[in-house]
Amino acid sequence: xxxxxxxxxxxxxxxxxxxxxxxxxxxxxxxxxxxxxxxxxxxxxxxxxxxxxxxxxxxxxxxxxxxxxxxxxxxxxxxxxxxxxxxxxxxxxxxxxxxxxxxxxxxxxxxxxxxxxxxxxxxxxxxxxxxxxxxxxxxxxxxxxxxxxxxxxxxxxxxxxxxxxxxxxxxxxxxxxxxxxxxxxxxxxxxxxx
Ligand SMILES: C[S@@+](CC[C@H](N)C(=O)[O-])C[C@H]1O[C@@H](n2cnc3c(N)ncnc32)[C@H](O)[C@@H]1O
Numbered sequence: 537x538x539x540x541x542x543x544x545x546x547x548x549x550x551x552x553x554x555x556x557x558x559x560x561x562x563x564x565x566x567x568x569x570x571x572x573x574x575x576x577x578x579x580x581x582x583x584x585x586x587x588x589x590x591x592x593x594x595x596x597x598x599x600x601x602x603x604x605x606x607x608x609x610x611x612x613x614x615x616x617x618x619x620x621x622x623x624x625x626x627x628x629x630x631x632x633x634x635x636x637x638x639x640x641x642x643x644x645x646x647x648x649x650x651x652x653x654x655x656x657x658x659x660x661x662x663x664x665x666x667x668x669x670x671x672x673x674x675x676x677x678x679x680x681x682x683x684x685x686x687x688x689x690x691x692x693x694x695x696x697x698x699x700x701x702x703x704x705x706x707x708x709x710x711x712x713x714x715x716x717x718x719x720x721x722x723x724x725x726x727x728x729x730x
Contacts, residue, residue: 540566540591543617545582548605552581552657556715557722561644561688562588564713564724570594570640576678578630578643578671581657583610585642587617594640596622602629602656630667631674638678641685643671647693664693672698676705676729684728686712691721699725706730 540562547553554562562584571593577586580599583606589597599610607625614623626633645667650659653666660666668689675685687709689695702709706729713724 538591540584540587543584543587543613545584545587545613546609547582548601548603548609550655550657551601551603551606551609554582554584556717557644557647557688557690558582558584560713560715560722561585561642561686561724565589565592565642565686567712568592568640573639574598574637574680575640575642576600576634576638577610578641578675579606579645580610581606581644583613585644586610586614586623589640589642590614590618590621590623594621596624598624598626598634598638600626600628600630600634602627630670631678634678636678637680637683639680639683641675641679641683642687643675643685644688645671647688647690649692660693664690665698668693668698669701672701672705676707679729681729684726687725687727689723689725691723695723695725702727 565588575594647660647664649664709725
């Protein structure tokens with residue numbers, strides 16, 4: 537397996553099939569080297585980011601999702617395309633069942649502004665920030681000293697405020713990829729300790 541385009545990703549039940557945002561993040565990850573790294577794919581969905589991490593040489597990946605079908609679909613994808621990879625699966629709400637620290641974390645969150653949290657794969661609540669803000673308050677304690685976190689954020693979420701809040705937590709962030717769509721712009725933030 538040499539390339540993400542060779543993999544047939546499946547949509548989990550009531551879950552997310554790879555879309556523009558997924559590919560923006562996965563293609564940004566393809567430019568990185570994860571040799572020897574302990575990685576975490578938050579909200580793994582179809583498993584596309586897990587595949588990008590493994591193709592980049594990740595030594596170990598922990599896949600987390602609140603949707604059991606996403607865990608199942610990701611597990612099948614790994615068994616099919618990366619049968620020898622070291623991958624662990626955790627069903628849960630963000631870090632509730634996650635232990636330990638990671639060199640690399642990736643998250644394509646549900647970020648669409650919504651009045652209610654009905655569709656867990658897309659609904660982001662007020663300004664699309666409900667899950668993003670919880671993630672931002674929880675991930676730093678699971679990030680190793682020289683670790684990095686790749687987070688997708690939309691212009692609908694207020695990227696300046698996201699970066700400001702990260703800065704207050706002594707984290708620096710830079711945009712490593714972006715994509716303009718008709719009603720929003722997507723950004724991949726690479727976040728590292730200051
Ligand atoms: C936009 S989809 C991204 C899926 C996949 N990573 C991708 O890039 O295509 C967001 C994913 O986050 C999961 N999710 C939503 N809220 C979550 C939470 N609180 N904890 C863990 N996973 C969550 C959803 O089930 C969904 O699989």
